[in-house]
Amino acid sequence: MGDSPAERLLRSAEGVAYWAAAAPVLGRLPAALGYRIACWRGDWLSRRQPEKRTELARNLRLVLGDQLSPAAAQQATRDWFRLASCEAVDVARLRHGARPLRRLVEIHGREHLEAALAAGKGAILCSAHFGSYNSGFSAIHASGFPVTTIGRWQYKYTARLSSAERRFWDLAYARPVRRHRQRPNIEPWPGRFEVAALAASALRANEVVTISIDAPPLDSDRDRVVEVPFLGRRARLLPGAVTLAQITGAPVLMGFLYRSADYRHQVLEISAPVPMGGETATAFGRCAAEVGAAIQRSPAHWAYWASTADLANLGLIPPGRDRSPAADPLPIPDKRFLPDRTADHVVGSA
Amino acid sequence: METVINDYISRELVQDPALLPLADETSLLESGILDSLSLLRLVVFLEERFGIPVGDRDLLPANFASVNAICGYLRAREPGQLGAVHG
Numbered sequence: 001m002g003d004s005p006a007e008r009l010l011r012s013a014e015g016v017a018y019w020a021a022a023a024p025v026l027g028r029l030p031a032a033l034g035y036r037i038a039c040w041r042g043d044w045l046s047r048r049q050p051e052k053r054t055e056l057a058r059n060l061r062l063v064l065g066d067q068l069s070p071a072a073a074q075q076a077t078r079d080w081f082r083l084a085s086c087e088a089v090d091v092a093r094l095r096h097g098a099r100p101l102r103r104l105v106e107i108h109g110r111e112h113l114e115a116a117l118a119a120g121k122g123a124i125l126c127s128a129h130f131g132s133y134n135s136g137f138s139a140i141h142a143s144g145f146p147v148t149t150i151g152r153w154q155y156k157y158t159a160r161l162s163s164a165e166r167r168f169w170d171l172a173y174a175r176p177v178r179r180h181r182q183r184p185n186i187e188p189w190p191g192r193f194e195v196a197a198l199a200a201s202a203l204r205a206n207e208v209v210t211i212s213i214d215a216p217p218l219d220s221d222r223d224r225v226v227e228v229p230f231l232g233r234r235a236r237l238l239p240g241a242v243t244l245a246q247i248t249g250a251p252v253l254m255g256f257l258y259r260s261a262d263y264r265h266q267v268l269e270i271s272a273p274v275p276m277g278g279e280t281a282t283a284f285g286r287c288a289a290e291v292g293a294a295i296q297r298s299p300a301h302w303a304y305w306a307s308t309a310d311l312a313n314l315g316l317i318p319p320g321r322d323r324s325p326a327a328d329p330l331p332i333p334d335k336r337f338l339p340d341r342t343a344d345h346v347v348g349s350a
Numbered sequence: 351m352e353t354v355i356n357d358y359i360s361r362e363l364v365q366d367p368a369l370l371p372l373a374d375e376t377s378l379l380e381s382g383i384l385d386s387l388s389l390l391r392l393v394v395f396l397e398e399r400f401g402i403p404v405g406d407r408d409l410l411p412a413n414f415a416s417v418n419a420i421c422g423y424l425r426a427r428e429p430g431q432l433g434a435v436h437g
Contacts, residue, residue, distance in 0.1 A: 188386065193379065194409035196390035201406050224385070243387050247394060 011049075012165070019088050019172040027092025031104055035264040038089045042082035049081075056080055056305045062317045063231055064299065072299075079300035083131060086263055090135035094176045098142035105139045105257070109270030113145055113208065116251045116273060122203030124252045125270070126241050128214040128291045129303035136257035136268050137210045138180035146182035146207040150199055153185060182207050190220040196244055203250045210255075211241045213284075214291050214304070216313035226281040227315070228288045231295060236315045239284035245276055246283075252276060254290040258298055351400075351424065356417045358395055363388045374417040384414060396420070402427050 018041060026034035046053050056077045060068060068076065093101035116123035125140075125147075127133050134149075141147035155161055155169035178184065183202060186209075188195045202209050217225045217238050225236040245252045251273035259266050271290065276283045295302045304310045312319040352374050360372045364383055369376070378384040384392065392414070393404045402424060413423040 193384060193386050193389050193411065193414075194406075196386040197393050197404070197409050198406055200390050200393075240387060244390070247387070247390055 016165075016168060016172075018085070020168070023088035023092045026089045027095070027100065031100075031264040032262070034089050035086055035262075038085040039082040039263055042085035043078065045085065046078055046081040052306060053077055053081075055308060059305050059308060059311055059317065060299060063233070063311065064296070065232075067232075067296065068299065076300040076305075080305060082263065083259060083300055086259065087132045087135065090132040090266075091173060091176050094135065094138055094142075094180060098138055098180055101135060102139055102142055104264055105136065105266045105268055107140065107143060107268045107270065109253075109255075109268075109272075110143075112253055112270050112272050113140075116253060117145070117206055117208070119251070120206055121248060122206050122250045123208050124203070124241055124245050124250050125208050125210045125255045126213050126252055126274075126287050126290075127210060127255050127257075128212050128294065130212075130214075130291070130294060131257040131259055131298075131301040132266070133212060133257055134177050136255070136266070138177055139268065140208065140210075140255075141180040141182065146205075147210060148181060148183040148186065148199075148202040148207055149210045150186045150188065150195065151210075151212060152187045152189065156187075157189070190218065196240065196247075199244055200248050203244075203248045209244075209250075213237060213241050213287055214302075214314075216304075216310045226284060228281060228285040229292075230288045230314075231292045231316060233316055235288065236313070237284070237288060239280050242276065242280050242284040242287065246280065252287060254287065254294075256294040256301075258294075258301065351421050352417055354399065355396075355420055358399075359383065359392065359417065362391065362395075372417070374421075376416055378414060378416055379411055389414060392420075396424065400424060400428075 022041070023038075026037055028034075029037070057073055060073050060076055064073075090101055093104070113123060113125070125137075127136070137147050137149055153170070153174050155166050155174070161169075186195055186198045186202075199209050214237065217236060221238055224238060224240075226239050227234045227236055229235075230237070241252060244250070253273055254271040255268060257266050257268045274283070274286050274290065299305070304314070308317065311317045356372055356374060359378070360370055364370060364372060366382075369381055369383065372383075376383075389409070393409075397403055408423070408427075412419060414420055
């Protein structure tokens with residue numbers, strides 16, 4: 001499928017229909033059936049968007065190269081679309097105190113989070129735009145940990161979305177997720193200089209603050225990025241999570257939500273605290289290495305394969321391969337269909 | 351109080367030597383001295399040094415616009431005490 005206005009409109013309408021009508025129904029079906037139908041929709045999307053599929057496969061090959069066999073790359077591409085569709089079902093299962101989702105999400109490493117909070121300085125849970133990370137954060141909150149997220153709701157910042165579309169994504173996506181947060185998202189953006197202090201306030205209240213540390217930096221953040229080894233290259237990332245930890249004394253843990261082969265069960269793996277010794281870039285490098293390892297373990301879970309502009313911005317592929325985002329007035333590029341896989345961006349400073 | 355805060359900002363937060371010596375009325379935001387994380391460092395310092403907790407609602411640009419603005423904010427929080435002790 002190309003990218004004409006009519007095609008974009010059609011794609012957007014399909015996304016709205018799926019999130020507004022189909023996903024809530026799928027979320028009430030027996031899980032095996034609901035997630036199977038979501039996978040069918042993912043396969044259909046994959047067939048309908050050959051350019052996106054090609055872009056995904058090319059980016060996987062460019063970054064992971066020989067680490068991924070052709071067959072594995074093909075499966076990762078197919079799964080990427082399936083996981084995007086399954087995310088909507090996860091959100092639909094956040095009703096009733098998130099019990100329908102919690103039945104399917106096993107949390108490993110709760111003891112690390114409990115031990116971290118026992119010290120009374122809160123905990124920073126670093127993750128990535130990986131799988132249904134937002135629903136995973138909700139599952140943690142629903143299981144008894146007070147969670148606040150540092151992250152932008154991307155529909156608020158993406159160019160070319162109408163106010164009606166923004167309202168829709170707020171209702172269909174943000175609201176169910178937001179219900180399982182201790183505080184409203186702390187949303188970094190140029191000029192909002194209170195972000196880190198608000199996060200520190202949540203940590204002082206002994207809460208869990210989640211951050212996805214793999215977001216491409218905004219133009220205004222350029223002077224704060226560090227270059228760290230990431231996926232076999234050097235990536236430009238914002239080390240704000242580590243700086244926040246160093247200032248507040250809060251421990252940093254890593255958390256990744258993996259979807260199992262049956263697509264309905266998920267495992268949220270929470271690590272022991274990451275050592276924060278050394279320079280900020282060194283400590284942050286340890287966190288980035290954990291993200292890289294999660295992506296290499298399960299490539300289809302990473303949202304950014306579909307965004308050539310973001311991968312170039314991170315420094316993972318050469319610039320100049322991008323086709324569209326340059327036209328955007330905002331530094332966040334237009335996404336293929338909001339909010340699948342790309343609902344928020346998170347950085348550590350603003 | 352101005353001297354204490356100016357010294358801290360000059361020593362810990364100013365990255366560009368061209369901004370030194372720092373005038374008390376220099377805009378900390380427009381000059382790029384304060385960003386999200388440096389504000390947090392400053393808040394931690396102010397709380398420890400002056401014993402005044404800075405609430406979320408006080409994290410306004412106006413309260414941290416300059417050394418003078420910070421002092422004005424702190425004096426408003428504790429009228430009569432800070433001026434006598436630190437001023």
